Amino acid sequence: MNCxxxxxxxxxxxxxxxxxxxQQQVAILNQIDTDVACALQQLPRRYEHSVRVAKxxxxxxxxxxxxxxxxxxxxxxxxxxxxxxxxxxxxxAEQHELPWKGSLTHAIPLLHGPLAALEMPSRYPELDAAxxxxxxxxxxxxxxxxELDMVLFCADALEPARxxxxxxxxxxxxxxxxxxxxxxxxxxxxxxxxxxxxxxxYSDAISIYNHYVNQLQRLDS
Ligand SMILES: [Fe+2]
Ligand SMILES: [Fe+2]
Numbered sequence: 001m002n003c004x005x006x007x008x009x010x011x012x013x014x015x016x017x018x019x020x021x022x023q024q025q026v027a028i029l030n031q032i033d034t035d036v037a038c039a040l041q042q043l044p045r046r047y048e049h050s051v052r053v054a055k056x057x058x059x060x061x062x063x064x065x066x067x068x069x070x071x072x073x074x075x076x077x078x079x080x081x082x083x084x085x086x087x088x089x090x091x092x093a094e095q096h097e098l099p100w101k102g103s104l105t106h107a108i109p110l111l112h113g114p115l116a117a118l119e120m121p122s123r124y125p126e127l128d129a130a131x132x133x134x135x136x137x138x139x140x141x142x143x144x145x146x147e148l149d150m151v152l153f154c155a156d157a158l159e160p161a162r163x164x165x166x167x168x169x170x171x172x173x174x175x176x177x178x179x180x181x182x183x184x185x186x187x188x189x190x191x192x193x194x195x196x197x198x199x200x201x202y203s204d205a206i207s208i209y210n211h212y213v214n215q216l217q218r219l220d221s
Contacts, residue, residue: 025069028126032076035123039080046082049159053078057155064179066147073127074134074152077120081112089115106200113139140202141187143211150183157186164189180219184212 021029033051040047054075061071081089089111093104096118100107117136121129134152137145141153158171166189173182191209194201 021069028124029069029072029076032073032124036076036080040083043083046079049161050076050079052159052161053152053155056159057151060151060155060158060174060179061148063175064147064151066151066179067130070128070131070134070148071151071155074131074138074148075155077116077124077131078135078138078152078156079112080120081116084112084115092119102203107202109200110139110202113137140204141208142204143208145183147179150179154179154182154186157190166192180212181216184216187212 036050037047040050054072057071057075058068060066061068084092086108089108090104092098092115093100093111096115098104098111098114098118104111114136117132120135121127121132130146130148133146134149137149138152138156142149145153154174158167158174170182170185170189173185177185188209191201191205194205
């Protein structure tokens with residue numbers, strides 16, 4: 001079994017000024033990278049996606065002055081449970097008594113975020129709780145998204161392999177739109193996709209949508 005990631009190390013060398021991260025932070029990121037490569041060894045494209053999300057999260061964090069270490073850590077880790085079978089996700093959700101509105105069974109594709117956020121803190125006690133909160137919210141969002149939450153959400157939507165006219169348009173808004181507006185636009189595109197593809201829409205999605213519509217309208221006026 002070969003599950004040594006190694007991408008993170010080159011990612012750090014290629015993209016980042018090493019001075020940005022302490023040696024301890026580099027060591028933590030490399031450990032996370034190896035763990036994610038291991039967890040996703042049956043889904044190599046998902047691992048590659050995770051690395052692209054980490055890189056995109058880094059750029060967004062730099063642009064919007066959010067903690068870059070937390071952004072990269074959240075980006076690498078956000079889909080670590082993506083390879084878990086549906087039955088396992090459901091079982092763990094029940095074991096944790098995961099607070100959830102509506103049917104857990106219908107929401108299986110959304111559970112990997114909140115479950116990883118519940119279980120990862122014991123594996124990485126050195127990481128700040130803000131990172132796990134961002135991971136929990138990358139699938140469902142919320143009405144009180146922090147800047148880190150929004151950076152991860154947008155990075156997941158805008159990483160370079162994501163295609164589509166709306167996504168291309170949103171990439172041009174990075175650094176021009178506020179982070180709130182960029183997040184809201186990514187969220188709205190996500191909801192549109194869910195409806196167009198006739199997938200299950202999490203029941204809180206409409207409340208979150210309306211919350212940010214009202215907030216952004218207030219800011220505009
Ligand atoms: Fe995800
Ligand atoms: Fe993702």
